[in-house]
Amino acid sequence: MSEPSSPSTTSGGAPVIILNAPQLAENIGAVARVMANFGLADLRLVNPRDGWPQERAWALASGAEWPLNDARVYDSVAAAIADLQTVFATTARPRELSLPVLTPRSAAAELSEAVGRGERVGLLFGGERAGLETSDIALCQAVVTIPIDPKFRSLNLGQAVAINAYEWRTTVEAAAPAAFRQGPGPATGEAMLGLYEHLERELDTAGFFHPPEKTPNMIQNLRSALAKARFTDQEVRTFRGVITALSRGRGKVLEKIAQKKASEG
Secondary structure, eight states, X not given: OOOOOXXXXXXXXXXXXXXXXXXXXXXXXXXXXXXXXXXXXXXXXXXXXXXXXXXXXXXXXTXXXXXXXXXXXXXXXXXXXXXOSEEEEXXXXXXXXXXXXXXXXXXXXXXXXXXXXXXXXXXXXXXXTTBOOHHHHTTSSEEEOOXXXXXXXXXXXXXXXXXXXXXXXXXXXXXXXXXXXXXOOBOOHHHHHHHHHHHHHHHHHTTOSOSGGGHHHHHHHHHHHHHHTOXXXXXXXXXXHHHHHHHHHHHHHHHHHHHHHHHHO
């Protein structure tokens, strides 16, 4: 059995992930992968069925090796959580225990508050086949259950960890990531006015503005719709190119009609 970690080895105040009796190395690897996705690193295994380490776990981790490299093995849940002060058990099955029942989101908020108080925290997950025993849940301070559709309650181990890890991550990094590449800014008012007037001239030529007394309102609606798009300068140029192509195409059609009439006359 490994020795419990010290506070300094718990990853930045983030929850420890404890897997009780995991069966498949592939699932352990999948758990490590989602842990890495959401900034978790401390992985503890309680009596993995096929022992540890297991090469297949590294293959499924897709490069997220650090949770696996530092994973520790324990012979009981009690030993695995001995240095933790707040641990929540994840289960979809009702038990005969009077513990608070939380969603992953509310659990993440409570764990974040506990970390803020200087506590070391963890999330306990059961094995793939049978989940957690009541005796193990009794060691925890609350139950976390995922509000999934009752028509199909089955979640694999990696999915369950991913959902909880994601909710934890939102307590740390609530904003969406910045754009991968900063795009060009919106077009100038001068460029947009040129677009409006170009379009309006061609629409007037095509007889779009009818009846005449409604022309001001129609122009206002068109300009408002285009303004909402917040075109860039390049998009303005592209759009004006489209207008030009359409107007030239109309001219060619009219020319063909005139030529046909002349030949028939």
